[in-house]
Amino acid sequence: MKTIPLAAGFACLATLAAADTPVLDVYTYDSFAAEWGPGPAIEKGFEATCGCDLRFVTAGDGAALLARAQLEGAASAADVVVGIDTNLTAAARATGLFAPHGQPAVTGLPMAYDDADFLPFDWGWFAFVHNKSLANPPKSFEELAASDLKIVIEDPRSSTPGLGLVMWVKAAYGDRAAEIWAGLKDNIVTVTPGWSEAYGLFLEGEADMVLSYTTSPAYHLIAESDDSKAAAAFGEGHYMQVEVAGKLAASDQPALADAFLAYLVSDAAQNVIPTTNWMYPANPLTAGLPKGFETLIQPEKSLLMAQDEAGALRDAAVAEWQAALAK
Amino acid sequence: MASRAGQISAALLGLAVAALTLGSAAMTAGHATDWSLGPADGAALRFTLLQAALSAAVSGALAIPLARALARRRFPGRSLLIRLLAAPFLLPVVVAVLGLLAVFGRAGPVNAALAAAGLPPLSIYGLHGVVIAHVFLNLPLVTRMLLQGWQAIPAERFRLAEALGMPPPSQFRHLEWPMLRSLLPGAFATVFLLCLTSFAVALTLGGGPKASTLELAIYQALRFDFDLGRAALLAAVQFGLCAAVTLATLRLTPGGVFGPGVDRAGGVSSPPGWRHGADALAIGLAVAFLLGPLLAVMLRGLPGLAGLPLTVWPALGRSVALSIASALLASTAALTLALAVTRGQSWLEIAAMLPLSASGLVMGTGLFLAVHPTISPESLALPVTLMVNATMALPYLFRLLLPEARALRADYGRLSESLGLTGVARLRLVTLPRLARPLGFGTGLAAALSMGDLGVIALFAGERTETLPLLVQRLMGAYRMEAAAAAALVLVAASFALFWAFDRWGAARAAT
Numbered sequence: 001m002k003t004i005p006l007a008a009g010f011a012c013l014a015t016l017a018a019a020d021t022p023v024l025d026v027y028t029y030d031s032f033a034a035e036w037g038p039g040p041a042i043e044k045g046f047e048a049t050c051g052c053d054l055r056f057v058t059a060g061d062g063a064a065l066l067a068r069a070q071l072e073g074a075a076s077a078a079d080v081v082v083g084i085d086t087n088l089t090a091a092a093r094a095t096g097l098f099a100p101h102g103q104p105a106v107t108g109l110p111m112a113y114d115d116a117d118f119l120p121f122d123w124g125w126f127a128f129v130h131n132k133s134l135a136n137p138p139k140s141f142e143e144l145a146a147s148d149l150k151i152v153i154e155d156p157r158s159s160t161p162g163l164g165l166v167m168w169v170k171a172a173y174g175d176r177a178a179e180i181w182a183g184l185k186d187n188i189v190t191v192t193p194g195w196s197e198a199y200g201l202f203l204e205g206e207a208d209m210v211l212s213y214t215t216s217p218a219y220h221l222i223a224e225s226d227d228s229k230a231a232a233a234f235g236e237g238h239y240m241q242v243e244v245a246g247k248l249a250a251s252d253q254p255a256l257a258d259a260f261l262a263y264l265v266s267d268a269a270q271n272v273i274p275t276t277n278w279m280y281p282a283n284p285l286t287a288g289l290p291k292g293f294e295t296l297i298q299p300e301k302s303l304l305m306a307q308d309e310a311g312a313l314r315d316a317a318v319a320e321w322q323a324a325l326a327k
Numbered sequence: 328m329a330s331r332a333g334q335i336s337a338a339l340l341g342l343a344v345a346a347l348t349l350g351s352a353a354m355t356a357g358h359a360t361d362w363s364l365g366p367a368d369g370a371a372l373r374f375t376l377l378q379a380a381l382s383a384a385v386s387g388a389l390a391i392p393l394a395r396a397l398a399r400r401r402f403p404g405r406s407l408l409i410r411l412l413a414a415p416f417l418l419p420v421v422v423a424v425l426g427l428l429a430v431f432g433r434a435g436p437v438n439a440a441l442a443a444a445g446l447p448p449l450s451i452y453g454l455h456g457v458v459i460a461h462v463f464l465n466l467p468l469v470t471r472m473l474l475q476g477w478q479a480i481p482a483e484r485f486r487l488a489e490a491l492g493m494p495p496p497s498q499f500r501h502l503e504w505p506m507l508r509s510l511l512p513g514a515f516a517t518v519f520l521l522c523l524t525s526f527a528v529a530l531t532l533g534g535g536p537k538a539s540t541l542e543l544a545i546y547q548a549l550r551f552d553f554d555l556g557r558a559a560l561l562a563a564v565q566f567g568l569c570a571a572v573t574l575a576t577l578r579l580t581p582g583g584v585f586g587p588g589v590d591r592a593g594g595v596s597s598p599p600g601w602r603h604g605a606d607a608l609a610i611g612l613a614v615a616f617l618l619g620p621l622l623a624v625m626l627r628g629l630p631g632l633a634g635l636p637l638t639v640w641p642a643l644g645r646s647v648a649l650s651i652a653s654a655l656l657a658s659t660a661a662l663t664l665a666l667a668v669t670r671g672q673s674w675l676e677i678a679a680m681l682p683l684s685a686s687g688l689v690m691g692t693g694l695f696l697a698v699h700p701t702i703s704p705e706s707l708a709l710p711v712t713l714m715v716n717a718t719m720a721l722p723y724l725f726r727l728l729l730p731e732a733r734a735l736r737a738d739y740g741r742l743s744e745s746l747g748l749t750g751v752a753r754l755r756l757v758t759l760p761r762l763a764r765p766l767g768f769g770t771g772l773a774a775a776l777s778m779g780d781l782g783v784i785a786l787f788a789g790e791r792t793e794t795l796p797l798l799v800q801r802l803m804g805a806y807r808m809e810a811a812a813a814a815a816l817v818l819v820a821a822s823f824a825l826f827w828a829f830d831r832w833g834a835a836r837a838a839t
Contacts, residue, residue: 030797035638063550063805070553071695091553102511150433150640155530157539189433190452190534193527193543196803200425201531203432203808219806278806284637322367322536 012236022052022254028082029065031277033058038269038276044270046139046263052256061194062160062243066092073097074326079251080260082121086242087120087167090311097167099249101261106268106282108243110302111130112243118244121264122279125238125299126164127231128209129202129216137209137232141169144209145183152189152198152207156318160241165211167310168239170317171303179318181324188325200298214296215278222275222292237301243279331781337667339662341678347718348685349566351693356559358696364560371539372564378454378529378540379522382461383515389462390469390514391507393613396606397470398477399597407615409474412826415617416467417775417822418624419796422815423805426620427451427460427532431626441579451536452534460528465518467617468772472514475508479734495598510730512579515831516572517726519736520683541565545686555692562689569684573677628816631809638798639814646778646795647821649713654829658719658766661724666758668729669736679725683717687780688825712794716780720773727765727772735761760836768835771826778822795821 033039033056059068059076062085069081074097084092092098098117105114106121113120128144128151130137138144144151154162170177186241189207192198202210209232217229245264247257263269270281276289281289305313395411396447415423431437431451451459480502488498526542533539535675541561548558597603664679694711735758743749743757759766791802795818802811 030801034801034805035636036805036807060550067550071692088551119503155543157535158530158543159550163551185535188535189450190531191536192531192803193546196800197421197424197527197531199806200803200808200811201428204425204428204432206428206432218804223806319367322539325535326370326537 006299020257022253023075024050024052024054024079024253024260025057025058026054026080026082026260027059027065027069027076027078028059030058032056032083036276038272039181039236040212041272041276042264042269045268046260048258048261050256052253052259057073058177063158065125066095069097070095074250075130076248076250078248079253079257080245080247082243082245082264084118084239084244084246085163086118086244086307087160087163087310087314089115089244090307092246092312093117093307097248097250097255098246099251099254101245102258104260105195106265108281108283111304113242115244115307119261119265120244120282121270122273122277122278122282123240123242124213124215125240125302125323126168126211127214127216127230127234127238127299128159129229130209132230137230139233141172141180141184144178144187147186147187149187149209150189150207151184151187151209151211153191153211154195154198155191155193156321159192161198161211162191163314164239164241166317166321167305167313169321170313171239172236173306178320181321182327185201185325185327191325198296213241213278213279214299215274215293217321218274218292218296219278221295222290227295231298233299237303238299239303241279242304333663334667334670334672337663337672339532339674340663341667341672341675344660344664344718344721345678345681347694347714348681348690351685351690351697352559352562352566353603354693354696355555355562355689358555360745364557367536367539368541368544368557369563371541371544374420374529374533374538375523375525375540375542376568378457378525378538379519381454381458382465382522383518385411385458386462386465386469386517386518387511389466389613390473392609393466395472395503395531396469396480396609397474400606400610401597406834408610408828409471412613412617413464413467413471413772413826413830414621414819416465416772416800416820417779417826418464418621419779419799419815420464421799422779423464423620423626423818424528424531425812426461426464426624429623430619431456431459435623442588449589450534452532454533454538456532456534457525457529457538460532461518461522461525463539463617463620464528465521466613468723469514470518471768472510473507475501475727475768476510476730478764479731480506489649495602507582509823510629512576513726513730516680517683517723518575519572520569520680520722523568523684524686525648533638542686545688549692558689558692565684565686566681567702569681570677573680577673577676624812624819625745625816627812628819629813631813632816633809634812635813635817636798636802639795639817642793642795642798643817643821645709645793646818647825649709649794650774650822650825653713653716653720653777654770654825656713657720657724657773658770660717661721661728661769662758662766664721665725665728665732669732676725676729680722683722685719686742687715687719690718716777719780720776723772723776724766724769728762730764731762763833763836765833767836768830770833773831774825774829775822778818 031037039056046054059065062083065081065083066088069076069078100116101119103119108124109120138149140145143151153165155275156162169180173180192201198210201207201211214231217231220226220229245261251257265283267286270283271285273279273281274293429435441448458822484502488502506571524542525540526546529540530543541564545558545561548554548561664675668676698707739757743753748757795814799811799818802814
């Protein structure tokens with residue numbers, strides 16, 4: 001446990017004292033490295049075999065993470081970055097900071113995903129989460145728009161789920177996306193800066209539904225023994241969020257970085273993902289998913305734009321969203 | 328005469344503040360490759376100005392009757408109430424928004440009462456919601472600024488007015504209005520500039536992308552698009568607005584108003600009749616509006632207290648140490664600058680107000696770029712946070728101290744000089760006792776603001792530098808809303824305790 005309140009200076013001294021063990025710096029988002037996230041178990045598991053010191057450096061969310069790597073550029077201390085959202089991989093690749101990961105493709109995604117630079121370590125479907133007491137949850141965006149249900153969504157300009165929703169509507173409706181947003185306008189109670197504000201508002205009863213993940217009800221069921229939440233299955237399919245890890249080209253520990261990426265998609269690390277990150281593992285688990293996950297909806301159709309397409313469409317799709325809602 | 332060394336140190340301090348705010352923006356700009364504003368930035372600028380102007384005007388308009396009622400009435404628990412009323416200003420923004428929603432939201436008591444009365448529900452989302460939230464957050468600050476103004480009117484002026492048979496309206500015109508004229512522009516500017524950098528409140532309660540502010544555009548530019556040029560341009564727009572508003576304030580603020588009194592307590596009279604009822608109503612409404620959401624925050628936090636993760640306590644310790652240090656740093660700087668401004672170095676007023684319009688994110692990014700190649704950012708997380716928090720709190724302290732420092736100079740400057748009282752002796756015998764009240768209040772505010780700050784630490788934080796606001800955010804980000812509410816309650820309680828301690832110290836040391 002890292003509960004001893006060491007001042008920053010002491011942290012430096014401690015690093016110096018242990019200078020003979022190699023240090024692997026892993027940049028990740030906040031909730032990955034939190035004590036209740038997958039970070040601690042993965043750190044313990046990897047350190048047991050690597051003979052190294054794994055250090056997590058955290059930066060906000062998936063977008064902040066990439067910004068941090070870009071701020072530091074080639075001088076970055078980072079060896080591996082864990083937690084970039086697929087909607088941002090095109091931008092990440094364009095920085096030229098990342099090197100091929102060299103791992104075999106993962107097999108646990110509903111569609112083939114093979115990328116030489118970025119290795120998926122978990123994924124999920126976006127979905128609108130509601131209380132089971134809600135009568136007749138909508139089965140599509142059109143039904144939602146036609147209803148008088150109230151929803152809370154995240155802003156695509158400041159959060160990755162918000163961006164995921166914009167891409168979802170775009171992937172499902174193409175040129176009709178603006179029309180769908182215009183229809184949804186009177187259902188939207190408000191747009192929050194991030195996922196946690198939106199989910200908090202939903203739990204406080206400010207809205208009937210919130211944009212989250214199909215796996216959100218599993219948290220309430222498994223961690224809180226509360227089976228009152230469900231995700232609405234949409235007929236047009238559900239857009240996916242795939243979270244990827246990448247190896248920095250300028251890493252001073254390339255061999256350790258490779259070993260870490262291999263460990264990240266191994267059964268031991270993947271087993272930790274479902275009940276800490278509340279996402280699906282990127283490789284099938286030998287022991288299967290934890291009890292409770294079988295109650296979740298299984299979308300029949302998965303949507304995900306090709307990375308280049310997502311990168312090219314992003315700005316226009318966000319502008320379309322903004323124009324439709326600002327009217 | 329003020330010593331040359333004093334002038335030079337004040338000037339250096341002003342330059343350091345300007346360097347931290349403008350310099351960090353320049354540092355960000357220096358790494359830019361492209362310079363252009365987005366198509367929606369004009370709309371964001373308009374909305375930002377509109378909501379900031381409305382929020383400042385409404386806060387000022389409501390603060391006048393409230394501060395006046397508090398100034399002229401004496402009742403049991405009055406000083407306790409005055410301190411409690413400051414609490415909304417101390418709340419971290421996310422906590423304040425959730426507290427407001429607990430009262431005014433769809434499932435809150437206000438809408439329950441409307442529904443029971445057969446009335447249509449009230450939606451808090453929209454421009455009015457943004458203004459309500461900003462008034463909730465800033466009314467306490469303006470009220471305290473004005474209340475200090477009322478307390479600073481010498482009691483014998485009111486005696487004289489009564490002896491002359493002046494009714495309350497004439498007293499208002501001859502005594503209270505001149506005081507308000509000298510304070511309101513500064514108070515308006517403070518709230519306006521504070522709302523200029525609003526991000527989470529405006530977006531969450533604004534109801535959609537119509538309510539986009541400049542700060543959101545900066546966030547988007549830095550975090551999503553990594554467009555340093557656009558972020559720096561937007562920061563420059565914010566600085567320009569800040570300088571313009573501060574200059575306008577400077578022109579609109581008249582000089583010394585009253586001259587010295589003999590420091591007798593008593594002050595403004597308490598007119599009977601309907602005015603009694605009106606004052607009671609003003610205080611009652613303010614209590615309901617300001618303390619209702621606070622109560623909701625408490626009730627939300629209590630159930631989770633037992634299940635808090637152990638990391639709360641070291642995070643709390645770090646936050647408290649950080650906020651005390653940055654409050655002391657900020658108050659020393661504000662005092663130095665305010666005294667220097669009264670001695671004629673008036674350009675320092677703009678330097679002292681600059682941080683209000685600084686985007687914490689731009690400042691953090693600039694500092695990050697400045698230190699990164701040479702030093703590991705995590706090892707600087709706490710010192711950088713300390714410095715940035717002190718800088719961000721400086722304008723409030725400065726705004727609170729300046730009117731009193733001006734009065735001090737006008738009333739006691741010549742006497743002190745004729746007695747040859749200078750340097751440390753003057754500070755100890757004249758300046759500190761006369762300024763203890765705003766200094767204590769301001770230092771308390773600075774401590775509380777620093778406790779609740781999230782901006783910079785999030786960019787620099789490593790494993791062992793987690794502060795309490797960061798922990799609250801991390802808990803919320805991991806579905807743990809109950810634990811987050813409890814940690815927020817701990818945060819609010821600690822902020823308030825710090826504020827209380829400094830404010831009491833000031834009131835106890837005050838010479839009046």
